Amino acid sequence: MTKGAKQDAPRRRGRRPGGTDTRAALLAAAREIFVEQGYDGATVRAIAARAQVDAAMVNHWFGGKEGLFAEAVLKLPFNPQDVVERVLVGDVDQLGERIVRTFVTIWDNSAGGMFTALVRSIAGHEQASNALRDFLIKHIMARIIAKVAPDRHEFRATLVASQLVGMGMVRYVARFEPLASADADTMVAAVAPTLQRYITGTIS
Amino acid sequence: MTKGAKQDAPRRRGRRPGGTDTRAALLAAAREIFVEQGYDGATVRAIAARAQVDAAMVNHWFGGKEGLFAEAVLKLPFNPQDVVERVLVGDVDQLGERIVRTFVTIWDNSAGGMFTALVRSIAGHEQASNALRDFLIKHIMARIIAKVAPDRHEFRATLVASQLVGMGMVRYVARFEPLASADADTMVAAVAPTLQRYITGTIS
DNA sequence: CAAGTTATTCAACACGGCATGAATTCTGTG
DNA sequence: CACAGAATTCATGCCGTGTTGAATAACTTG
Structure with missing residues (x-):
């Protein structure tokens, strides 16, 4: 107890051996x-x-x-172009569904941290807010919506972004239950119709 | 230039005169x-x-x-109970509409800053996240939804919160255009059906 | 108007932040 | 195997933070 094990031995100086x-x-x-x-x-x-x-x-x-x-x-952990192409494959009527599933899946695995890090850095780091916008709007939503939405592309894109950001906030940053722990299918069933309407539906 | 005008004169010491x-x-x-x-x-x-x-x-x-x-x-700049009662008056079918209009109105005026301040403080201040949850879920949505939603009250409450938080993020914190500058009627037309479905509609 | 209370400023402290440069150890090449 | 260069640690510098206590000025009460 008094001296502790050799666990936190004062590291030696100079270059470390091996390919660390x-x-x-x-x-x-x-x-x-x-x-x-x-x-x-x-x-x-x-x-x-x-x-x-x-x-x-x-x-x-x-x-x-x-x-x-x-x-x-x-720095993005994946290529936005891939996501766009992957999401665009299939019936336009199920676009909302594929978007929700894709984002929940990606964010539940590796990239959820990036979203949280960005949000938690919005106050102190200028680029954080821009990065979030570029990622969601410019690289992803704009490309998807430009191809399938009937009109008001920018507004529809920000609407979709608002629901996605909200989902991310509640699920990953603030962790409101039970949404934070809901599985992918449940999220898709609940949120996909919203996105579908924002993209192809009537919004006025 | 050299000494500057007397604008930033070194303030005198001691108590200030007048009822400041x-x-x-x-x-x-x-x-x-x-x-x-x-x-x-x-x-x-x-x-x-x-x-x-x-x-x-x-x-x-x-x-x-x-x-x-x-x-x-x-410290809240208004009484949550008032908001709940005000929103509950009227047809249940237009609940989503009243909620969106109420929040956009309140946040566009005084309280939008509080939302932004909370989000920007989530990283560094423990209570910020709790305050956001208590405000949106506990004080507002739970009371509304408990009276009118058919089932899964907590999940529906967090769904509504997710769209409201997302709207707040995009409109006040990150300021994605054109949503950030859309007027109240436009927001209501776009977002109200989403909330209405989250509250009384089918989500599975 | 004297005494006490409250409001205000200033100077300084202790702490923790990031960044830097010198000292030390390893790796790679001839 | 010697030597140049890269990697790593340590000690330190400098700056900005929140907070504190003493000094000063105005207000309040008798």
Whole structure:
């Protein structure tokens, strides 16, 4: 007890032996902590600690906190074009369904953190808000809606975005139950008709 | 140029003459800055500066930054019970319509800032997320839905909350156009049917 | 008008943030 | 195997944060 095990031995100085990938470790740790704390709340020290590495490595590998955020959060973990194409395949009447399922699936797995990190960083990081808009509106919704919606494309796109963002907020950021734990099928059944109407239905 | 006009003269020390309401000035400034920056981003010094007052007054009047936040942002600017009663008057088939109009109206006027401040503070302030949930779900939606929804009250409540939160995010926080500038009637026409379905419609 | 209370400012503190540069250890190439 | 370069840690610098206590000025009460 008094001296503790050798678990947190003061790390040796200088280059580490073996092919340790510090850069990747930092990226992983950064994603976790930016998700939990947002840009302002996350400290370089905390990220480095979780990666079991000195804080100075953030500067060495990414040029600073800013660069780490850009690389870990702002960079998309998948190609938007793929999502668009994948969603567009099939009957237009079931577009809402495919969109909900796609987003719930993607966000439930890897990319949900990116959404949370962006929202939690909106206050302190200028680009966060822009990144969210570019991602949802520009890269995804605009392309889908331009092909199938009858009119008022921009308004329809922001309507769809509003329901998607709301779903993300409630499900991943604020975690209101029981929606936060509802399975994909339940979410699709509930939300798909909304999106379908926003895209192809009458909105006035 | 060199010495500047007497505009930012070093304020005199000691109590100010006249019935100046420093407390109110701080509250007003705090609302502005918490809305713009969130809890973490807002600094006591910046708030005091906007109120044209020394930073120490925050401690004097509110016991600290925390107390100021509680008083300026967490305290509701209206009585939830009133909103519930006002919304419930009328045909159940137009509930969605009244809800959208009520929220857009309230938020477009005074309380939109509170929503933005809460969202921007979710990362750094524990209570922010709870406040949002208590406000939307507990105080508002639960009471409405318990009286008119056929089943699955909690799930329906969170669904409604998701669309309202999404609308707030897109309209007030992230400001996606053209939704951000759409007038109340347009929003009602677009969003009311969604809420109506979440409340009384079939969601599975 | 004297004394006490309240409001206000100023200066300073203690803390924690990010970034930097020197010192140290490993890897790779000839 | 020597040596250049890259990776890593440590110590430190500098800045901005919220909070505190003393000093000063105005108001309030007798």
